Amino acid sequence: MNDRLVGILSDGEFHSGVELGELLGVTRTAVWKHVSQLATYGLKVEKVKGKGYRLEHPLHLLDESRLRDALEGRWKDKLREFNVAHSVGSTNVELLKSSRDLPVGLYDILLAERQTAGRGRRGRVWVSPFAQNIYMSVAVRLPGGFSVLNGLSLAIGAAVADAINTVCNIEVSLKWPNDVWYSERKLAGLLLEVQGEQEGPVHVVVGLGVNVLMQPEAGRGIDQPWTALNDVCEAGVDRNQLCVALIDSVLLCLESYKSKGFLGLKGLWDKYDLLKGRQVMVSSGNECWSGEYLGVSDEGYALVRGEDGGLRSLAGGEITVRPVS
Structure with a gap:
C-alpha cells in the first residue's frame, strides 16, 4: 500500500484525501x-487544507519496465531474474x-529504492536514503573455484567507474x-560476497552503491569525504539511464572476466x-607503514x-590504503 502511495505522490503535486x-x-x-x-522512508509530506497532500520534493523513481526494456536486447538470454x-x-x-x-x-x-540495513566493506553501514541513490546487486555463478576471484572486485570497480564517466x-x-x-571524495563503492566450495563453482553477489541525489542531511553520519553525482554532473542525472549503463558495463565486465580474468x-x-x-x-591489523x-x-x-x-604485494580485503598527499 505504501509503495502505491509513494508512486502517486511522486509527481510532487497535491492529491486530495478523497482522490487518494x-x-x-x-x-x-x-x-x-x-x-x-511515509516518514519511515525519510519522506516529508505537506498537508494543506483544501488541497490535500504532496511530497516536499518530487521523486524520480526507478522504472522497472523501462529498465527491463532497455536491457532486453543485449541481455535477454542472460537475465534470469530482474526486480526493483x-x-x-x-x-x-x-x-x-x-x-x-x-x-x-x-x-x-x-x-x-532504499535499504534499511545497507552494508559496505569491513562491516561499515552503507547510508541508503529512499529514491536518492542507486542500490544494486548482481548475482553470478563462476566456474573454477575461489582462485578465479583474484582481481574480480577491481575489474568490476573499473567497469563502474567507466559507466559513470560515460554517462x-x-x-x-x-x-x-x-x-x-571524484575529486578525492567517495562517489560509489562495492561489496562482493561469495559462497561455494574451494574447487567448485562459486556463487558471487556484487553489491553496488552509487551516490546520485544524496542530500547533506542524509549523509551526515558518513565517516569519510563523499560526494554525489547530482552535485558534480552539470546536466543532472537520470537514475534509470545510469542504472542501464551500470548494469550493461558490469555484465560486460563479468563476461570478459570469465574468459580473460583481471x-x-x-x-x-x-x-x-x-x-x-x-x-x-x-594499515593491516596492528601494522601501519608508509610507502x-x-x-x-x-x-x-x-x-x-x-x-x-x-x-610488497597487497591482497584486497586485508589492508586499507589511504592517500597521504
Missing part, C-alpha cells in the same frame, strides 16, 4: 495513517538467498581496491587509478614500495 482513498481503495482515515508512515523493490534490508542479503540455485551463465539482478562525463578515479572517487581488464583499471605514484599509508603506491599487478594486488625500499 479512491485510488488506494481505503477510507480517508486510512489515507492519513498511510501518509504518516521499494525497500529491502540489503540487496546483497536478499539476492544471496534468492539466487542460490542460479545456473552458471545466467544473472539475477535486484535494485531497491556523466566527469573525471572519476579508483582508489584501490574498488572505491570510485588481466583482460587491467588496462581499464589503470586508466582510472587514483593513487599511482603517490605516497600512501597502509609509494606503484599501481596494481596483473593479478590485481596493490604494489607498494616501503620506505626501506622493499616492494
